[in-house]
Amino acid sequence: MKLNAVLKDLPVYQPGRPIEEVARELGLPADDIIKLASNENPLGPSPRALRAMAKAVRQVHLYPDGNAYYLKQKMAARLGLTPGHILLGNGSNEIIEFIGHALVEPGVEVVVSQYCFAIYPIITKMFGGTVVEVPAKNYGHDLAAMLRAVTPRTRVIFIANPNNPTGTRASNRALQQLVREAPEHVLVVLDEAYIEFLEDPADFLPLLRAGKQKNLMLMRTFSKIYGLAGLRLGYGLGHPEIIAALEKIRQPFNINSVAQAAALAAFDDTRHIERTRRVNRQGLAYYAEAFDKMGLEYVPSSGNFVLVRVGEGQRMFEALQRRGVITRPMGGYRLPEWLRISVGTAAENRRCVAALKEALAEMRSN
Structure with a gap:
């Protein structure tokens, strides 16, 4: 069978990893994993x-x-x-x-x-x-x-x-x-x-x-x-x-x-939309303050996620994943030193920052 020639070198889009997949791979309880990889609404649907x-x-x-x-x-x-x-x-x-x-x-x-x-x-x-x-x-x-x-x-x-x-x-x-x-x-x-x-x-x-x-x-x-x-x-x-x-x-x-x-x-639930905007503004401000204190470079964001420079992006992604926090490594975007982290709930954001501090300390000690 002769496939279209364009398929030979066509890259495959890699989405953020699902919670269930990470739980299976690492043997972690799914309920203990948070996903901050795909810019989803942490409050869920209206x-x-x-x-x-x-x-x-x-x-x-x-x-x-x-x-x-x-x-x-x-x-x-x-x-x-x-x-x-x-x-x-x-x-x-x-x-x-x-x-x-x-x-x-x-x-x-x-x-x-x-x-x-x-x-x-x-x-x-x-x-x-x-x-x-x-x-x-x-x-x-x-x-x-x-x-x-x-x-x-x-x-x-x-x-x-x-x-x-x-x-x-x-x-x-x-x-x-x-x-x-x-x-x-x-x-x-x-x-x-x-x-x-x-x-x-x-x-x-x-x-x-x-x-x-x-x-x-x-x-x-x-x-x-x-x-x-x-x-x-x-x-x-x-x-x-x-x-x-x-x-x-x-x-x-x-x-x-x-x-x-x-x-x-x-489409009609303006209350849910406004609540989401508020949670997002607070989350972005929290990440900015945390990254400043940690001395990490980041790109000020107008979305519901933030791009942060962590050194070895893939290694940090794996270290956070072992701690039950799914983020998005940016190697596929030719930004191998960066992670993209979605804004979560206040509790999820705090957990992510705590895991990031722990992983950074581990990586620097090695």
Whole structure:
């Protein structure tokens, strides 16, 4: 059997390790392990979403609404858009794959930043495109340089703001300038998975409402602040013509009925969102103070995680894991001296810092 040649050198995305897997491997009780590896909501889903899921489970013998009518209606009303502006995906990753299907092929270039989300280059290479990586500026996007990297062969620019894994954010002014100046033949994809954690995010919805900017796509998700990562539900916002084209690629029933019910309920739970923001602000401040006291370099974060320099990232990851704390080593992002640590509950954050101090002392003594 002859496989597609592109698969030979295609990297495999490595997610944060599940608690159950670490428990099996190390012989630790699962209840004694905390996971701070995947930027999940430490408070869990909205209580409203939990009740909605319990109800929806009773009808999982039926196929879901393939067009997610009620969810799209609610989202459109909240965002001031029409359902035709909205595309739902099995996580934001599926939206990225839709873009790959529609726009990327051999000879096409995709512009990304150094330290960008790993899925952008993977999808580009999957469809035979060429990744044009622009050097980072202070671990974040150099938007002016990314714009200069555009050529007649460029079809997509991916920008995550805040950026994963570095937690950096671009200024609203710089983002607005890039969107304004990007050539019409280039789709500007703003990955806003962490936008709800920003106090003053740039608002590009008016451009979509006006219908004048066809080359802009916003990506958001229910995985982060809404706490529904296990249900896999992301969405894209764009011009109806672009959304209609991507809908041709979307598989039937890609959003299950439990996910739709949970998202409908979670979208309205502003109390849960505000509580999550508060816990996140406090957690980021706690980590910053702890790292300063420990003399560790870190990147100030605008997300729900922080990138910290620990020396030997993989070794520290393993040392913390033995202590029941799962973090994310950054070797795959060419940051081998760094860990990415998600913000947890106050108790989880304290436990992580205590384990980090203990592991650092152990590593230095050896």
